[in-house]
Amino acid sequence: MLLQSLLSALMLLILPASAQFQFFEQMFNQGGQQQQRPQNAGSDSAWYQQRYEDAHCDKYLCPHTLSCVHFPHHCPCAFPEVEDKVEFGDGSMACVSKGGYKAGEAARKVELARKGLL
Incomplete structure (x- = not known):
C-alpha cells in the first residue's frame, strides 16, 4: 500500500x-517509432496553388506572401531579414537579397543596374 x-x-x-x-x-508513439516530417517539399506547385486559391482577398493578393494589400507595391518581402524591398516608379516592387554592409545598398545597386551602370 x-x-x-x-x-x-x-x-x-x-x-x-x-x-x-x-x-x-x-x-x-507507434511502438517507439517517431513521426518525422518529409525532408523535401514536392517539386510541383499544387500545394502553393491550393493556398493561393484558398486565400480570400478583395484587394490585391501578393503572389509571394499571399498577403492582402491595397496595391502591388505594398506587398511585403517573404524574408525581410535577408531581403530589401525596392519599389519602382511604375507601382511595382521587387525583393532582392540584401547587399553590402550599409542599409539601402541593395536598392542602390538595383538603381545602378536600371541606369545601365552596373
Whole structure:
C-alpha cells in the first residue's frame, strides 16, 4: 500500500513534466517509432496553388506572401531579414537579397543596374 502511494505521488510529479516535454508521446508513439516530417517539399506547385486559391482577398493578393494589400507595391518581402524591398516608379516592387554592409545598398545597386551602370 505504501509502495502504491509512493508510485501515485511520483506519477503526479512526472505527468506535468511529460506533457511539457512530450516525453510519453515520443516514447509510446507507434511502438517507439517517431513521426518525422518529409525532408523535401514536392517539386510541383499544387500545394502553393491550393493556398493561393484558398486565400480570400478583395484587394490585391501578393503572389509571394499571399498577403492582402491595397496595391502591388505594398506587398511585403517573404524574408525581410535577408531581403530589401525596392519599389519602382511604375507601382511595382521587387525583393532582392540584401547587399553590402550599409542599409539601402541593395536598392542602390538595383538603381545602378536600371541606369545601365552596373
